[in-house]
Amino acid sequence: MPGRIREEDVSTVRDRARIEEVxxxxxxxxxxxxxxxxxxxxxxxxxxxxxxxxxxxGLYHCFSCGEGGDVxxxxxxxxxxxxxxxxxxxxxxYGIVLRYEDGPGGGGxxxxxxxxxxxxxxxxxxxxxxxQLQSPQAEHARAFLIERGxxxxxxxxxxxxxxxxxxxxxxxxxxxxxxxxxxxxxxGLAVSGQRGAYDRFRDRxxxxxxxxxxxxxxxxxxxxSESDQGPKYLNTPESPIYKKSQVLYGIDxxxxxxxxxxxxxxxxxxxxxxxxxxxxxxxxxxxxxxAFGADHVKILRRILMDDDNxxxxxxxxxxxxxxxxxxxxxxxxxxxxxxxxxxxAIEPNGLDPCDLxxxxxxxxxxxxxxxxxxxxxxxMRSTISDFxxxxxxxxxxxxxxxxxxxAGIKDPALRPEYVRTVSGWLGxxxxxxxxxxxxxxxxxxxxxxxxxxRVSAPAGSQAGLVEREALKCVLQAPQLVGAWFESLEESxxxxxxxxxxxxxxxxxxxxxxxxxxxxxxxxxxxxxxxxEVRSHIRAMAVxxxxxxxxxxRYVQAVLARLLEMDAGRRIAEIKGALNRAEDGNDAQEQSxxxxxxxxxxxxxxxxxxxxxxxxx
Ligand code: ZN
Numbered sequence: 001m002p003g004r005i006r007e008e009d010v011s012t013v014r015d016r017a018r019i020e021e022v023x024x025x026x027x028x029x030x031x032x033x034x035x036x037x038x039x040x041x042x043x044x045x046x047x048x049x050x051x052x053x054x055x056x057x058g059l060y061h062c063f064s065c066g067e068g069g070d071v072x073x074x075x076x077x078x079x080x081x082x083x084x085x086x087x088x089x090x091x092x093x094y095g096i097v098l099r100y101e102d103g104p105g106g107g108g109x110x111x112x113x114x115x116x117x118x119x120x121x122x123x124x125x126x127x128x129x130x131x132q133l134q135s136p137q138a139e140h141a142r143a144f145l146i147e148r149g150x151x152x153x154x155x156x157x158x159x160x161x162x163x164x165x166x167x168x169x170x171x172x173x174x175x176x177x178x179x180x181x182x183x184x185x186x187x188g189l190a191v192s193g194q195r196g197a198y199d200r201f202r203d204r205x206x207x208x209x210x211x212x213x214x215x216x217x218x219x220x221x222x223x224x225s226e227s228d229q230g231p232k233y234l235n236t237p238e239s240p241i242y243k244k245s246q247v248l249y250g251i252d253x254x255x256x257x258x259x260x261x262x263x264x265x266x267x268x269x270x271x272x273x274x275x276x277x278x279x280x281x282x283x284x285x286x287x288x289x290x291a292f293g294a295d296h297v298k299i300l301r302r303i304l305m306d307d308d309n310x311x312x313x314x315x316x317x318x319x320x321x322x323x324x325x326x327x328x329x330x331x332x333x334x335x336x337x338x339x340x341x342x343x344x345a346i347e348p349n350g351l352d353p354c355d356l357x358x359x360x361x362x363x364x365x366x367x368x369x370x371x372x373x374x375x376x377x378x379x380m381r382s383t384i385s386d387f388x389x390x391x392x393x394x395x396x397x398x399x400x401x402x403x404x405x406x407a408g409i410k411d412p413a414l415r416p417e418y419v420r421t422v423s424g425w426l427g428x429x430x431x432x433x434x435x436x437x438x439x440x441x442x443x444x445x446x447x448x449x450x451x452x453x454r455v456s457a458p459a460g461s462q463a464g465l466v467e468r469e470a471l472k473c474v475l476q477a478p479q480l481v482g483a484w485f486e487s488l489e490e491s492x493x494x495x496x497x498x499x500x501x502x503x504x505x506x507x508x509x510x511x512x513x514x515x516x517x518x519x520x521x522x523x524x525x526x527x528x529x530x531x532e533v534r535s536h537i538r539a540m541a542v543x544x545x546x547x548x549x550x551x552x553r554y555v556q557a558v559l560a561r562l563l564e565m566d567a568g569r570r571i572a573e574i575k576g577a578l579n580r581a582e583d584g585n586d587a588q589e590q591s592x593x594x595x596x597x598x599x600x601x602x603x604x605x606x607x608x609x610x611x612x613x614x615x616x
Contacts, residue, residue: 004084004100004101005084005087005088005098005099005100005101006098006099006100006101009087009091009096009097009098009099010072010087012096013071013072013087013090013091013094013096013098014058014070014071014072015058016094016096017071017072017090017093017094018055018071019053019055019058019059019060019070019071019074020037020053020055022071022074022075022090022093023037023039023053023060023074025211025212025213025255026042026078026212026302026303027039027040027041027042027051027302027303027305028040028259028302028303028304028305029053030049030305032052035054035055035056036052036053036054036055037052037053037054037055038050038051038052038053039051039053039302039305040301040302040305041062041064041065041067042078042298042302043062043065043067043077044062044064044065044067045298046064049305050062050063050064051063051064058070058071060074071090072086072087072090075089075090079115081113081115082113084113085113085114085115085116088113088115088116089115089116089119089215092116092119093213114186114240115240115241117179117183118183118186118187118217118239118240118241119215119216119217119241120179121174121179121183121184121187121189122187122189122208122215122216122217122218122219122241123215123216124173124174124177124179125170125173125174125189125216125219126159126161126206126208126216126219128161128169128170128173129161129162129163129170129206129208129219130155130156130159130160130161131161132161132162132163132164132169133155133160133161133162135162135164137162137164137165138162138164140224140225141162141205141224144205144222144224145160145205148271148275148354148358149275149354149357149358150271150274150278154274154278157253157277158207158208158253158270158273158274159207159208159210159216160205160206160207161205161206161208162204162205162206163199163201163202163203163204163206163221164202164203165202165203166199166202167198167199167202168198168199169199170189170190170199170201171184171190171197171198171199174189174190181196181197184197185197186239186240187236187239187241188200188218188236188237188238188239188242189201189219189236200234200236201219201221201234202228203224203225203228204221204222204223204224204228204234205221205222205224206219206220206221207219207220207221207222207249207270209235209236209242209247209249209288210251210252211247211251211252212251212252212255212299212303213252214252217236217239217241217242217247218235218236218239218241218242218247218288219235219236220233220234220235220236220249220270220288220289221233221234221235222234222270233269233289235288235289244287244288244289244290245290245293245295245296246295246296246299247287247288248285248286248287248288248296248299248300249270249273249285249286249287249288250273250277250284250285250286251285251299251303253277253282254277254282254283254284254285255303257282257283258283258300258303258304259303259304259305261282261283262304262305262311262312262313263283263304263312263313263314263315264283264285264300264303264304264312264313264314264315265281265283265284265285265315265316265317265345265369266284266285266286266287266292266296266314266315266316266317267284267285267286267317267352267353268286268317268318268352269286269352269354270286271352271354272284272286272317272352272353272354273285273286274354275353275354275356275357275358275365276353276365276369278357278362279353279357279362279363279365279366280362280365280366281353281365281366281369284353292316300314311341312341313341313342313343313372314341314342314343315342315343315344315345315369315372316342316343316344316345316375317344317345317346317347317352317353317368317369318344318345318346341374342374342375342376343372343373343374343375344372344373344374344375344378345368345369345371345372345373346373346378347368353365353368356368376405376418377418377421379405380402380405380406380418380422380425381425383398383401383402383405384398384401384402384422384425384426386398386401387401389425389426389427395426395427395428398426399422399426399428399433402422402426403433406418406419406422406433407464407465419433419434431612463494463495463565464494464495464498466558466561466562466565467492467493467494467495467498467562468495468498468540469545469558470488470558470559470561470562471498471501471502471505471540472540472541472543472545473545473554473555473558473559474488474502474505474511475505475517475520475521475524475537475540475541476517476541476545477517477545477555478511478512478514478517478520479511479512479515479517480551480552480555481511481555481559482511482512483512484555484556484559485505485510485511485512487559487563488502488559488562488563490502490503490506491566492562492563492565492566494569497533497536500529500533500536501533501536501537501540504524504527504528504529504533504537505524507527508520508523508524508526508527509523517541521537521538521541524537525537525538556610556611557610557611557612560607560608560610560611561607561611563603563607564604564607564608564611567600567601567603567604567607568604570600571597571600571601571604574593574596574597574600575597577589577593578590578593578594578597581593
């Protein structure tokens with residue numbers, strides 16, 4: 001049970017710890033005037049900075065979620081520490097000696113909080129491993145590093161060390177420094193055995209894993225001998241201070257450069273991080289024993305201060321093989337959380353940055369990163385490469401596979417560019433790709449009856465995009481939509497939420513009767529059936545249209561496209577029904593359907609002309 005830290009020492013910590021410096025370990029801050037700073041709030045997800053730090057008052061506050069406090073509160077919340085542990089962490093950082101109420105003369109070491117003790121154990125272990133790397137027994141470990149182009153001076157920068165073979169080298173050392181078996185077990189440095197704790201890492205090359213403030217919290221360990229039955233890489237298990245989903249190796253070294261260069265390079269291993277930093281890529285980090293995930297995205301976003309006005313770049317390096325490609329596609333899924341432009345750097349011969357530097361030098365690593373391509377492009381190319389583009393069927397199938405990816409591109413300025421690029425690869429016209437992809441999610445198996453209910457397209461599909469854009473026009477430009485509103489029906493919307501929003505608009509009245517779009521939006525919100533629908537309406541009412549001020553031409557093109565796509569779906573249904581009528585020799589039915597088909601096809605042509613032409 002830790003004793004109470006003396007009140008005056010807590011005050012000293014509060015006074016001497018610089019809040020902006022402490023916050024900057026987690027959040028990139030920009031000057032906000034008046035001596036204050038702002039950044040992206042680490043306590044809630046946001047796109048524009050509402051998290052403020054005021055050093056003159058020693059306080060932080062988020063204007064969005066209300067989180068706030070002093071430097072100790074910040075450390076407690078961000079690292080999930082107790083009050084005592086937070087004060088101890090700050091005291092350690094600023095070299096303040098703490099005294100405890102219950103203990104005599106400054107208190108015994110057993111009065112410190114758990115985090116402090118576990119970090120302390122890691123510091124001792126790290127120094128021990130580094131020293132062991134110089135020992136005669138570590139010759140193979142040194143050879144491993146030299147063979148990979150890492151000279152002794154780099155060992156120090158990265159704190160590389162060696163865990164001796166045997167069972168109790170570190171344990172004995174930690175005991176001599178006053179650490180208990182319990183602490184060794186809690187830190188993950190030791191494993192529980194029949195005769196007490198024994199060393200977890202034996203005869204391995206050791207990389208200390210540090211948090212963004214530089215405190216060692218775990219180790220990555222590589223096997224060196226064939227006799228080692230364990231996995232090639234072994235990492236610290238989850239512990240009170242080590243959460244693998246939130247750890248990035250190299251973050252302590254890369255953090256400042258990431259904020260400065262608005263760039264992060266994500267590589268796959270410890271030696272790759274070393275090779276990148278030594279080749280001048282000082283923004284390189286790696287995940288430790290886990291795939292890059294949502295928590296990693298959050299950490300990078302806060303450091304890169306990635307918001308709508310500041311597009312930082314995140315560059316993944318992957319092996320060019322199938323596994324690397326799978327990883328890229330997985331990261332693409334995660335990437336949807338990024339506003340950042342995400343890129344991949346792929347070495348054609350499948351060399352990782354470590355091997356590449358060894359074989360071709362530092363400039364080759366730099367070139368690898370320089371030759372990055374957008375992740376979207378990479379994923380689309382890989383997707384298309386599965387199909388035979390020499391056949392019409394192959395091209396259509398490729399287009400269907402690629403349509404949802406195109407629709408998933410968040411940046412409306414980039415989307416047309418990619419549609420153009422992809423249509424080029426597929427040898428199809430842009431308009432074909434656009435309009436065809438509207439029905440690309442429909443099943444086309446021969447036994448499907450054309451009269452079955454509409455298959456609703458996913459919200460991210462081309463149909464979903466057009467439907468959303470149409471509703472944005474309806475909400476934001478009611479006067480321009482004007483008479484077109486009357487020709488829309490709920491059934492033209494295939495996305496359920498779009499259909500609901502449209503139905504809500506209909507029940508709010510005629511947009512032409514409202515002089516301003518804000519009156520119109522208020523009227524629509526007032527009749528919305530639920531909070532969820534209201535939040536969709538609000539989003540659509542503010543999401544920017546591609547033009548600063550929407551014009552008649554644009555609104556008309558969007559609505560005509562929507563109606564054209566709907567006509568396309570109805571034509572497909574009628575054609576199916578016509579086939580069945582022919583099979584059944586029902587002449588009257590056939591002639592009716594044919595007449596419907598002709599008028600629908602004319603309607604579709606008209607709409608297409610409205611969508612692309614100059615009709616007013
Ligand atoms: Zn917040």
